[in-house]
Amino acid sequence: MPLAQGRDCTGFRAYLSTGLPQYDSQSYEFFGHLVGSDGSINAIALMSQGNSVIPGLQVPLLTIEESGLIFNRLDQNTGPAFGGIDGLADITVPTSITYQPWAIHVEQQNHGELPQTVDMRIVSGTIGAVGAVYELTVSLDTGIYQSGVSEPTTLTIRARDTTGIIQWGYGPNGFFPLWMFDGTPLPSSGGPIATTDQRTAIMNTYGGDIGSYLAATGDPMTGQGSHYYSMPLVEVESWSIQIGSTYAGGGTGGVLFFDNLTETYNDSAKYIVSNGYAWTEFSVQLPDTEQGMLIAVTGQQDVGNLYYAMLGGAGSSQSANGTLKPTTNWPQGAIHITPDPASAWTSPHSCYVYELSYAVKLDASASRPGADLVFRATAQDQELNALGRAVYEGLFSYSGTLDGKAVSGYAWGEIQGRPPAGHPTPPNC
Structure with missing residues (x-):
């Protein structure tokens, strides 16, 4: 059954413009x-x-708000400047999401200090519509990790969407699975969590095509993924930044990727994400063809790996809610993501090891194109440590072929590192 966001454009835009406490996580990212x-x-x-x-058992549901900025001038290779806000929404961190015009405002002010703010807003058009203009403004203290120096930072970006919004997930509501169960009960403190055998059916009966499996079975896959929407080509019209008194920059070029995700965690999901769940994902921009791609592998020792690769944008058809459908969705066995061992980099901050180059092959068929791509990090140190979690999150360049044609450009990579050999957990660096 379609939820409000799956029925029509009005319901979908309201979904993007409303706090949703019925979900455990709701995020907006540029x-x-x-x-x-x-x-x-x-x-x-x-x-x-x-x-x-x-x-607490007698305390109403509350929300932790986390907002932040990463800025990294890549030719300096000093690592990303990062700053953030976190606290109880509307208590220690006043937070608002508004509709018509769409706007998000997050603020935090400690006694005797300047307010820290993050704002995202529409200044022309409607969220999710082609041609909508977004203004992003930030005022935060940022610093290079472990530098001990934090400086007031202000950023303003004005950018225009050129594609509209893609619904990467399946069905009318855009549900996007992130792992498959294989029938093995998962351990938990309250006893084993029973699971169904989805993997055998998906791989054997449906040829690795999760969408076909969901359409045929109606399996809700509760707690196994996200509602996932993206605008892959939001073209920057102007930007400027000031970091302390030592650097100010700006320009009129660049391209942003926008993501909106909502998630719900049941007992099995909480077990998986807290016990070694990891992912490697590339959000790929194809400005020459006015398209975007998602390419990724997620994995956890109890549920194995799940791969996804999708292409959308120009040439996509529209769903009832106005979102774009992917033009191509590669099945599990057609996606090959191979890290280059020679590109391994050990973080001096966390001691995690990351591969900074990946070869991606997407097999062609009569109904879908093939791709051979290589992704390379544009700078060595793009590791981020936020709220105690280390992750490699930054810009990659790519080159190769898609449907037999040469392509190149930029992608955003998010990679989970691993401890160095011989260490079950990273040592103190």
Whole structure:
């Protein structure tokens, strides 16, 4: 059954413009690259995410708000400048999402200090519609990880969407699975969590095609993924940044990727994400063809790996809610993501090891194109440590072929590292 966001454009835009406490996580993210007037390439990411928590049995449902900025001038290779806000939404961190015009405002102010703010807003058009213009403004203290220095930072970006919004998930509501069960009960403190055998049916009966499996079975896959929407080509019209008194930059070029995700966690999901769940994902921009791609592998020792690769944008058909459908969706066995061992980099901050180059092959068939792509990190140190979690999150370049044609450009990569050999957990660096 379609939920409100799956029925029509009005319901979908209201979904993007409303706090949703019925979900455990709701996030909005802009990320990509900014081109400076001096020709510099700068990685950028901006996020607002609400996570529901229950602090006590008699306390109403509350939301933890986490907002932040990553800015990385790649030619300096000093690592990303990062700053953030976190706390209880509407209590220690006033937070609002509004509709017509769409806007998100997050603020935090400590006594005697300047307010820290993150704003995302529509200044022309309607969220999700082609041609809508977005303004992003940030005022945060940021610093290079472990530098001990934090400086006031202000950022303004004005950008225009060129594709509209893609619904990567399946069915009318855009549900996007992130793992498959194989029938093995999962351990938990309250006893084993029984699971169904989805993997055998998906791989054997449906040829690795999760969409066909969902359409045929109606399996709700509760707690196994996200509702996932993206605008892959939000073109920057102008930007400027000031970091302390030592660097100010700006320009009129760059392209951003926008993501909106909502998630719900049941007992099995909580077990999986807290016991070694990892992923490697590339959000790929194809400005020459006005398209975007998602390419990724997720995995956890109890449920194995799940692969996804999708292409959408120009040529996509529209769903009832106005979102674009992917033009191509590769099945499990057609996706090959291979890290280059020679590109391994050990973080001096966390001691995690990351591969910084990946070969991706997507098999062609009579109904879908093939791809051979290589992704390479544009700078070595793009590791981020936020709220105690280390992750490699930054800009990659790519080159290769898609449907037999040469392609190249930028992608945003998010990679989970691994401890060095011989260490079950990373040692202190």
